[in-house]
Amino acid sequence: MSQIKAVNDFVVKFANVNGSGSASANEMFARSILRMGVPVASRNIFPSNIQGLPTWYEVRVSGKGWLGRRGGVDLMVAMNPQTWDKDIASIDPGGYLFYDSSRPVPMSRMREDINIIRMPLTEICNKVYSDPRQRQLFKNIIYVGALAQLLGIDMEVLKQLVGEQYKGKDKLIAPNHQALQMGHDYARDNLSSLCGLTVEKADAVKDRIFVNGNDAAGLGCVYGGATVAAWYPITPSTSVAEAFARHCKTYRVDPETRKNKFAIVQAEDEISAIGAVIGAGWNGARAFTATSGPGISLMQEFLGLAYFAEIPAVIIDVQRGGPSTGMPTRTQQADLLVCAYASHGDTKHILMLPQDPRETFEFCAISFDLAERLQTPVFVLEDLDIGMNEWLCEPFTWDDKHTYDRGKIMTAEELEAGKTFGRYLDVDGDAIAYRTLPGTHPTKGAYFTRGTSRDRYAKYSEEGAVYQDNMQRLLRKLETAKTLVPKPVIKMAREKARYGVIYFGSTAPAMDEAMASLEAQGQHLDMMRLRAFPFNDEVVDFINSHDQVFLVEQNRDAQMRMLLVNECSLDPARIISILHFDGTPITARFIISAIAERMHLKSKEAAE
Amino acid sequence: MTYITKPKLRHPGIPVNKLGFTHRDYEGTVSTLCAGCGHDSISFAIIQACFELNIEPHRVAKLSGIGCSSKTPDYMLGQSHGFNSVHGRMPSVLTGANLANKDLLYMGISGDGDSASIGLGQFVHCVRRGVNMVYITENNGVYGLTKGQFSATADKGSKSKAGGSNMDSPLDLVSMALLIGATFVGRSFSGDKAQLVPLIMAAMSHKGPAFIDVVSPCVAFNNHAGSTKAYDFVREHNEAVNRLDFMVDREPITVDYAPGTSEEVELHDGSKLRLAKLHADYDPHDRIKAMTYLQSHAAAGELVTGLIYMDPAASDMHANLNTVDKPLNRMMEAELCPGSAGLKSFNDAHR
Ligand SMILES: Cc1ncc(C[n+]2csc(CCOP(=O)(O)OP(=O)(O)O)c2C)c(N)n1
Ligand code: SF4
Ligand SMILES: [Mg+2]
Numbered sequence: 025m026s027q028i029k030a031v032n033d034f035v036v037k038f039a040n041v042n043g044s045g046s047a048s049a050n051e052m053f054a055r056s057i058l059r060m061g062v063p064v065a066s067r068n069i070f071p072s073n074i075q076g077l078p079t080w081y082e083v084r085v086s087g088k089g090w091l092g093r094r095g096g097v098d099l100m101v102a103m104n105p106q107t108w109d110k111d112i113a114s115i116d117p118g119g120y121l122f123y124d125s126s127r128p129v130p131m132s133r134m135r136e137d138i139n140i141i142r143m144p145l146t147e148i149c150n151k152v153y154s155d156p157r158q159r160q161l162f163k164n165i166i167y168v169g170a171l172a173q174l175l176g177i178d179m180e181v182l183k184q185l186v187g188e189q190y191k192g193k194d195k196l197i198a199p200n201h202q203a204l205q206m207g208h209d210y211a212r213d214n215l216s217s218l219c220g221l222t223v224e225k226a227d228a229v230k231d232r233i234f235v236n237g238n239d240a241a242g243l244g245c246v247y248g249g250a251t252v253a254a255w256y257p258i259t260p261s262t263s264v265a266e267a268f269a270r271h272c273k274t275y276r277v278d279p280e281t282r283k284n285k286f287a288i289v290q291a292e293d294e295i296s297a298i299g300a301v302i303g304a305g306w307n308g309a310r311a312f313t314a315t316s317g318p319g320i321s322l323m324q325e326f327l328g329l330a331y332f333a334e335i336p337a338v339i340i341d342v343q344r345g346g347p348s349t350g351m352p353t354r355t356q357q358a359d360l361l362v363c364a365y366a367s368h369g370d371t372k373h374i375l376m377l378p379q380d381p382r383e384t385f386e387f388c389a390i391s392f393d394l395a396e397r398l399q400t401p402v403f404v405l406e407d408l409d410i411g412m413n414e415w416l417c418e419p420f421t422w423d424d425k426h427t428y429d430r431g432k433i434m435t436a437e438e439l440e441a442g443k444t445f446g447r448y449l450d451v452d453g454d455a456i457a458y459r460t461l462p463g464t465h466p467t468k469g470a471y472f473t474r475g476t477s478r479d480r481y482a483k484y485s486e487e488g489a490v491y492q493d494n495m496q497r498l499l500r501k502l503e504t505a506k507t508l509v510p511k512p513v514i515k516m517a518r519e520k521a522r523y524g525v526i527y528f529g530s531t532a533p534a535m536d537e538a539m540a541s542l543e544a545q546g547q548h549l550d551m552m553r554l555r556a557f558p559f560n561d562e563v564v565d566f567i568n569s570h571d572q573v574f575l576v577e578q579n580r581d582a583q584m585r586m587l588l589v590n591e592c593s594l595d596p597a598r599i600i601s602i603l604h605f606d607g608t609p610i611t612a613r614f615i616i617s618a619i620a621e622r623m624h625l626k627s628k629e630a631a632e
Numbered sequence: 633m634t635y636i637t638k639p640k641l642r643h644p645g646i647p648v649n650k651l652g653f654t655h656r657d658y659e660g661t662v663s664t665l666c667a668g669c670g671h672d673s674i675s676f677a678i679i680q681a682c683f684e685l686n687i688e689p690h691r692v693a694k695l696s697g698i699g700c701s702s703k704t705p706d707y708m709l710g711q712s713h714g715f716n717s718v719h720g721r722m723p724s725v726l727t728g729a730n731l732a733n734k735d736l737l738y739m740g741i742s743g744d745g746d747s748a749s750i751g752l753g754q755f756v757h758c759v760r761r762g763v764n765m766v767y768i769t770e771n772n773g774v775y776g777l778t779k780g781q782f783s784a785t786a787d788k789g790s791k792s793k794a795g796g797s798n799m800d801s802p803l804d805l806v807s808m809a810l811l812i813g814a815t816f817v818g819r820s821f822s823g824d825k826a827q828l829v830p831l832i833m834a835a836m837s838h839k840g841p842a843f844i845d846v847v848s849p850c851v852a853f854n855n856h857a858g859s860t861k862a863y864d865f866v867r868e869h870n871e872a873v874n875r876l877d878f879m880v881d882r883e884p885i886t887v888d889y890a891p892g893t894s895e896e897v898e899l900h901d902g903s904k905l906r907l908a909k910l911h912a913d914y915d916p917h918d919r920i921k922a923m924t925y926l927q928s929h930a931a932a933g934e935l936v937t938g939l940i941y942m943d944p945a946a947s948d949m950h951a952n953l954n955t956v957d958k959p960l961n962r963m964m965e966a967e968l969c970p971g972s973a974g975l976k977s978f979n980d981a982h983r
Contacts, residue, residue: 058983233982243978249968251960252731254724275970283956285967287731292757296724299717299754303728306715307693307736308961311728325718419979422972428965461961462693462713462729463736470690472706474716484706 026118027139029220032062032087034098036171036221039111041104043075049164050081051414052185053171057085058234058416059181061226065091065533067413067609072259072352078107087226091416092534095613099221101167108133120219122171124163141218143170143210152206162203169207174219179208233419237410238314240381240420241340242267244388245312246275249428250338252311254289254300256319259352260408261342264314265290294319298326298337305336306473308433308461310392312338317346317359320366327401328367329475331498334448334459336395336431339363340388340404342411345607354607355408357529358579363403364557364587370495372502374402374509375557379532380410382417383555387510396431398505399456407578409530409609434458439468447471447482448494455500502558509556512563517548523623524570526599528554528584531576531610538615547623549574557587564592567599574619576602578610650686658682658689663707670822670848671701671770675708677825678739678768681832682709684878687737693729694739697722697751700777701743701770701848720751723758723767727949730763733959734950737836738765745775748784748803755805759814759841764948766835767843769805770822772850773861780853791858804930806940809843810923815946816842817922819937821866822849830876831939837878837903840946847935871934873914873925877906898944916942 028034036053040046047068054066065084071077084094096116102108102123115121117137123129125142134140145167149159172182183201190196241264245253255265269288276285291297297313304311315323320341330337343359345351366373376391378384387404395402432452434445439460445468448457457480460469471482477491478484485491527535532553539551552566552573567573567588577584582601589596602618604610646654658679663672682689689711696702698719705714717725726740740758747755747769759767773786780793784803791797809817816838820828828846835842847866849855855862860869896906915921922941929936 231979231983233979235982247969249963249965251963251968252728254728275974276968278956281956282954284954285956285960285963287950287953287955287960289727289731289761291724292753295721296727296754296757299721299724300728300731302717303695303715303725303730304732304961305728306725307729307732309728309732311732326721329718420975422969422975424971426965428969460713461733463691463733466688466690467711470711470713472714472716475718476716 025137025139027220028098028116028118028120030098031222031224032085032226034085034221035094035096036083036085036099036101037097037111037114038081038083038101039104039107040079040081041106042071042073042077042079044164045161046079046103046164047081048189049168050083052182052189053168053177054083054414055185055234056172056177056182057083057223058229059185060178060223061229062087062223063089063091063228063232063416065093065416067093067409069608070353078104085223087228089228090533090537090612092532092537093609093611094537095611099219101171103167112138120221122167122174139218141174141215143167143215148206148210162199165200165203166207166210169204170211170215171207172204173208173211174215174221176222176224178225179204229416231419232416234414234416235381236263236412236414237378237381237384237406238263238342238412239267240385241314241388241404241406241411242269243271243420244385245338245392246271247385247422248338248389248392249310250312250392251285252287252289252301252304252309253313254291254297254304254311255313255315256291256294256297258294258316258319260344260412261314261316261319261340263412264340264342294322295326298323298339301337301339302326302330302335305330305395310336310338310396312340312392314340314342316342316344317362318349320359320362324367327373328369328371330401331367331371331373332369332475333473334399334457335473336392336399337401338388338391338395338404339401340406343405343407345605351607353408355530355609356578356605356607357405357407357531358583358605359405360579360583360587363405366401372558374398374400374505376402376404376510377528377555377557378404378406378410379529379553379555380417381415382420384410385420393429394505394508397429397456397508398501399431399459400501405529407530432456432458434460434464434469436465436469439465445469446480448478448497449480450497454504455497456504506558506560509558509560511560512555512566513553514562514566515551517543517550519548521548521550522571524550524552524566524573525576525619526552526554526567526573526584527576529578531578534610534612534615535576537612538619541612541616542619547620549619554584559588559592563588564594567592567594570598573599574602574622575599576604576610576615578604580605649683651688653683653689655679655683657711658709660705660707660710663704665700665703666852668851669700669776670772670846670850671704672707673822673825674768674770674828674846674848675704677828677832679708680825680829681836684829685833685836687836691735692737692739694741695722695726695729696741697743697746698777699743699746699775700850702741702746704770705739705741720746720749721754722746723751723754723763726765727758727761727763730765730949731955732961734764734955735959738763740765740767742767742769743776743783744769744771744773744785744805745783748805752784752803756808756812759809759843760812762813762815762947762949762952763841764839764950765841766832767841768832769845770848771805771845771861772848772854773859774850774854776850776853780850787860790860791856793853793856804926805843805845807923807926809845810919810926810941813841814843814941815840815943817941818844818939819846819935820844821847821870821937823863823867824870824937827872827875827937830878833878834876834939834942837901838942838946839901840943840948866935869933869935871929871936873911873936873938873940874909874916876939878903916940917944
């Protein structure tokens with residue numbers, strides 16, 4: 025029987041039942057490897073359910089630092105009988121199956137080309153614990169202890185993590201330590217040398233942090249100066265609002281008065297949430313909402329108002345599998361069009377496309393500057409993969425010299441000095457007009473905000489020329505936006521390349537790995553990571569300087585391709601779609617084979 | 633920041649309030665509503681109330697949804713910022729605006745379609761949340777702007793101009809406001825200036841969610857025999873529970889009321905409200921009794937008007953959220969951004 029042998033480079037997948045307490049044990053397993061200085065990428069694959077349905081946790085161990093999903097499984101920890109057959113089938117040949125052997129499994133449901141590691145977990149637990157809840161919870165800890173022994177994970181590191189996790193509930197520390205040790209000792213005495221996968225201490229993690237995108241988004245909103253948040257719970261965005269509340273408690277309570285420098289409203293629905301954000305933005309507070317696809321659909325009418333009446337707003341959309349309720353706990357990049365063109369009539373909005381939690385933090389913070397500078401809604405498009413999984417990222421940084429850009433707000437002094445105020449008057453040639461905030465001046469600068477057509481001085485008008493003048497200015501404002509939104513990140517291949525590859529968002533880490541692998545095989549491609557819509561000139565230049573580009577996205581309809589072709593008047597034949605939309609995060613293996621296949625086909629076609 | 637408004641030349645006979653403003657200074661653009669529309673009378677009552685209360689117009693924010701009624705903020709308080717938002721969703725916009733700056737007076741103006749039909753949810757939740765505001769519905773039982781369809785407040789059996797009759801049960805916004813926690817609830821009639829002006833003044837001085845439903849006949853689509861929101865119908869069936877006399881510190885507006893028992897209520901800003909009782913058994917401080925009173929009179933076909941309920945010790949959303957005194961929209965990075973120092977602990981906690 026072949027055995028996969030690997031040091032610091034393998035994939036462990038846990039198959040569990042939702043609500044069984046496995047999540048925290050599995051996360052402890054991943055963190056212990058990180059603490060040994062070995063990079064880890066972990067991903068939860070969970071159902072829309074609180075208890076009872078299958079859930080998986082995938083840990084990619086990568087000494088080289090590849091943080092995307094690789095694809096395939098080297099070690100399956102199969103703890104869920106419901107998904108047994110599928111789980112067994114997903115193991116790479118020569119890989120390992122670790123399972124609870126308390127109940128016999130017929131050989132017909134095993135595979136011959138994998139290595140089997142049996143541990144009678146239930147039996148052990150039943151012997152030691154009498155309380156059913158304890159039996160369940162400690163079972164998870166015991167298998168973590170056994171895996172630590174099998175893989176060579178430092179027990180001291182694990183014990184320290186237990187200590188940190190139960191800080192303040194010290195009673196729980198000793199029993200968890202015992203359970204870990206019990207698992208470890210069983211493996212040492214019964215399972216030693218069955219596993220060819222090893223974790224070795226390294227120094228590849230450095231000062232990086234392990235953080236999820238929604239936590240980062242909540243913090244980014246604190247840093248960006250948001251004072252008003254209105255939201256309605258929806259997976260996978262709920263934890264953005266929760267993180268904002270938590271960070272506000274840390275950073276935004278006035279130390280003297282104990283009063284809050286923030287206001288959070290859990291609205292009755294997403295319509296109300298975006299309404300409150302627009303009201304607050306109109307009145308000069310930085311405000312945001314966090315939602316997912318169905319919420320974006322409900323917000324459409326209001327988003328048109330904010331676009332047309334030119335009101336700053338930040339909308340964090342943590343994308344999930346659609347349409348409708350679709351796959352509410354799976355990831356996708358399928359809200360691009362509904363956000364870019366949200367609402368009826370002619371509208372276009374700013375999209376920010378962060379690649380990981382660190383960029384989510386940054387983009388959320390600067391979105392408030394952009395929204396106020398451009399007086400328009402700004403969408404930050406996370407997805408479930410970024411939002412709800414812990415990612416290894418560079419530590420967050422902040423430039424203390426950064427000041428908030430409040431955009432063009434005319435002050436009482438300026439009004440008093442006689443400066444001309446026309447709410448929709450383009451005085452600077454950048455298509456952005458001055459606004460005033462309610463309550464500014466007793467006799468000057470008041471205006472009436474409306475979603476109906478009006479002239480440059482905010483006076484109601486349905487005259488065609490007046491309406492068009494305003495709509496054209498809004499279009500020119502988007503040109504200004506192109507110069508302000510984050511530029512794409514371009515990485516040229518070592519050798520001159522005819523092909524380019526375009527990608528964005530959570531695809532980034534799998535793409536990095538895929539490109540390194542293709543390069544090692546002698547296939548050179550230039551890379552461009554999109555970071556915002558509207559597209560800056562660099563985006564168009566990149567596409568035009570290649571014969572063809574591959575565009576990788578996680579949706580069915582190639583939405584980014586539609587946006588690019590449509591907005592940049594590109595020849596569609598230039599852009600070849602690679603689409604991944606099964607709801608799981610895209611893998612490096614998928615990208616490699618998709619690109620290799622197409623490049624191969626191309627060269628074959630050329631030969632014929 | 634204070635600015636002294638430059639004195640304008642004006643006719644010596646025109647009344648001037650303590651700020652030196654005339655009625656003119658509280659007016660807006662010229663109304664485009666139908667001649668005789670009840671909504672215009674309500675605009676006038678709001679202007680009068682602001683004038684009497686010596687409110688600085690620029691310290692008012694007027695917000696509305698969509699409808700004939702929702703257009704009226706444009707026709708009053710030209711020096712105030714206004715926001716004509718989307719149909720049925722003004723309450724959320726007002727909520728957000730209020731969160732941004734607690735120091736302004738927020739006036740929400742809506743219609744029965746806007747608040748009781750499409751916007752019922754937003755109306756209810758905004759009041760529940762305790763937003764400090766004056767929320768007025770200009771209730772004509774129809775959708776004026778879309779030409780006369782029934783709204784959710786149309787009485788069962790009432791007939792439309794087109795001849796159809798309404799078979800659905802009506803929704804009473806006053807009862808609903810009481811039920812969901814409004815701390816000031818009144819009802820009046822657009823044609824009853826003597827009752828309406830002090831009611832609006834009292835609502836403006838109230839801290840908390842104040843709601844006034846004003847029956848406001850639509851002369852184009854709903855002022856005919858058979859309509860319960862018609863001028864004649866309301867005049868005949870009006871059952872006023874009290875008369876109000878609202879007094880600001882110095883000059884009370886005196887209205888000549890029928891003598892009877894009277895009661896004085898002090899509001900949070902020190903102003904006083906005198907209730908001249910028409911019904912000795914009516915207690916506007918008891919929410920449960922107010923509800924019962926309303927229902928029994930409604931069953932008898934009477935429309936109860938006046939100050940129906942008030943909690944003089946009410947608080948508001950900002951108190952519930954424990955927000956700082958300084959308006960949130962005036963804060964900048966020094967107060968809001970934890971800077972690089974704040975990130976150190978965050979980074980450390982995530983290793
Ligand atoms: C989403 C949406 N649906 C429908 C309309 C059309 N519409 C405009 S005003 C209105 C009804 C207004 O009725 P009400 O609030 O009672 O105001 P009134 O005109 O009677 O004062 C409707 C249905 C709209 N503006 N928006
Ligand atoms: S249609 Fe009715 S509600 Fe609208 S302006 Fe005319 S009278 Fe007033
Ligand atoms: Mg109406």
